[in-house]
Amino acid sequence: MTRWPKVKLKDVAIVSSGNSAPQGDEFFINGKYPFCRTSDVGAVHLSPNLTEIKDKLNERGIKGLALFPKGTILIPKSGASTFLNHRAILGLDSYVSSHLATIQTNEIVLFNLWAYYFLVTIDAKMLSPDSDYPTLKLSTISNIEIPLPLIEEQKKIAARLDAVSELLEKQKQLLAEQDTLIQSLFYDTFGIPFKNDKNFKMLSIEDIVSDVQYGTSKKADTSGSTPILRMNNIKYSGEMDYSDLKFIDLGEETSKYLLKKGDILFNRTNSKELVGKTGLYNFDSPMVYAGYLIRVRLKDNFLPICFSVYMNTPYLKAFFLEKCKSIVGMANINAKELQKIPIYLPPLELQEKFAAIVEQIESEKSKIKSAIAETQALFNALMVEYFEE
Numbered sequence: 001m002t003r004w005p006k007v008k009l010k011d012v013a014i015v016s017s018g019n020s021a022p023q024g025d026e027f028f029i030n031g032k033y034p035f036c037r038t039s040d041v042g043a044v045h046l047s048p049n050l051t052e053i054k055d056k057l058n059e060r061g062i063k064g065l066a067l068f069p070k071g072t073i074l075i076p077k078s079g080a081s082t083f084l085n086h087r088a089i090l091g092l093d094s095y096v097s098s099h100l101a102t103i104q105t106n107e108i109v110l111f112n113l114w115a116y117y118f119l120v121t122i123d124a125k126m127l128s129p130d131s132d133y134p135t136l137k138l139s140t141i142s143n144i145e146i147p148l149p150l151i152e153e154q155k156k157i158a159a160r161l162d163a164v165s166e167l168l169e170k171q172k173q174l175l176a177e178q179d180t181l182i183q184s185l186f187y188d189t190f191g192i193p194f195k196n197d198k199n200f201k202m203l204s205i206e207d208i209v210s211d212v213q214y215g216t217s218k219k220a221d222t223s224g225s226t227p228i229l230r231m232n233n234i235k236y237s238g239e240m241d242y243s244d245l246k247f248i249d250l251g252e253e254t255s256k257y258l259l260k261k262g263d264i265l266f267n268r269t270n271s272k273e274l275v276g277k278t279g280l281y282n283f284d285s286p287m288v289y290a291g292y293l294i295r296v297r298l299k300d301n302f303l304p305i306c307f308s309v310y311m312n313t314p315y316l317k318a319f320f321l322e323k324c325k326s327i328v329g330m331a332n333i334n335a336k337e338l339q340k341i342p343i344y345l346p347p348l349e350l351q352e353k354f355a356a357i358v359e360q361i362e363s364e365k366s367k368i369k370s371a372i373a374e375t376q377a378l379f380n381a382l383m384v385e386y387f388e389e
Contacts (some may be wrong), residue, residue: 003147012110013103017138018096019065027061034094035356038076039147041086041100048116048162049308050074052365055156059306065095071112072096074102075119075141082134083125089116111151113158118146121387147387154167157386164379171375178361179237186309189346189354193315196344206339208302214268214335215289216257220246226254227281230290233268234279238312242283249289257288257295262304264296265289266311266338276320278311280304294335305358309344 009015021035028035034053037305044050057065072090078081078099089112097103098369103119105112125131127140149157192199220228224247233241248258259265259281267277281287289295298304310316319341324331 031056047093050088077101077136111154114154200344217291272324280308
């Protein structure tokens with residue numbers, strides 16, 4: 001049980017929604033007034049200070065629309081993002097899409113940051129009558145019961161949560177900077193992909209691989225003898241994510257699909273925005289891989305880390321997107337197409353120097369990830385302390 005009395009949100013805040021987006025480019029040309037959409041909230045997922053808003057309305061576009069003040073809490077209430085539990089507080093006055101619920105707190109009794117952190121704990125799926133139809137009624141949001149300590153205590157607790165949240169964001173930013181550093185180092189060392197401004201020998205991927213193979217088409221499960229990697233185990237950045245593994249029993253076929261340290265995994269089938277994700281398998285433990293992945297083994301003249309960074313540069317991302325732009329539904333790049341992609345061949349000594357520096361950066365990333373895990377654990381513990389019943 002929380003230690004404070006509860007009230008319905010509608011009794012301490014104005015709960016409403018934004019307006020339908022004006023239809024037509026003429027309402028946005030030379031616009032200067034922010035128009036916040038669910039995509040803006042989704043881009044940050046959770047933010048107590050949302051200021052990055054893509055679309056701007058002009059004088060014609062804002063006619064008849066409600067302007068919401070800085071400090072308004074936003075919750076997606078319709079559309080695919082509803083169940084993703086995005087939450088934000090406007091960091092500036094803005095017009096708002098009708099797909100977003102707006103909450104303006106009565107600051108005398110309800111501090112908006114306190115309300116925001118409480119609403120972060122609310123799972124939209126638990127409030128929706130139909131999990132297959134992502135929507136939240138304003139009446140449902142209005143009737144959410146929120147714990148209500150005295151306003152000064154709300155501010156004190158929110159400040160503590162804010163401090164931990166800000167530390168977490170700084171740590172995540174530091175981690176992102178390490179990845180940016182790796183890409184910058186790659187360009188400085190090897191030049192821009194396709195441009196070959198360092199004048200290395202140009203080849204195709206087929207010239208630097210020793211073996212290419214599709215993964216197993218057999219269905220994975222929550223139990224089995226061997227972990228299996230799927231396309232969601234490769235992040236968009238190319239980093240491997242082993243947190244959500246499934247398992248499989250392949251019997252005598254296991255050896256055919258076993259991964260070796262240094263193997264490359266290429267996501268051949270996905271949405272056109274995600275197809276081409278490329279991960280580097282750097283584990284010694286036995287794992288296999290699924291059919292939407294292609295396993296690539298390189299010859300000794302090309303180091304796996306150099307290949308992985310190359311494949312995850314924005315230039316290759318743009319190449320894959322352009323190649324698949326006309327496709328409706330799931331996009332696919334097969335093994336033959338993959339092997340025809342141009343690639344330069346830097347001297348092995350230069351690759352080794354790059355790999356050594358990346359190893360140092362990855363070591364620093366591991367330390368930052370550990371710090372992030374500790375800070376996240378502290379934040380989670382505080383949220384449980386203040387809000388969990």
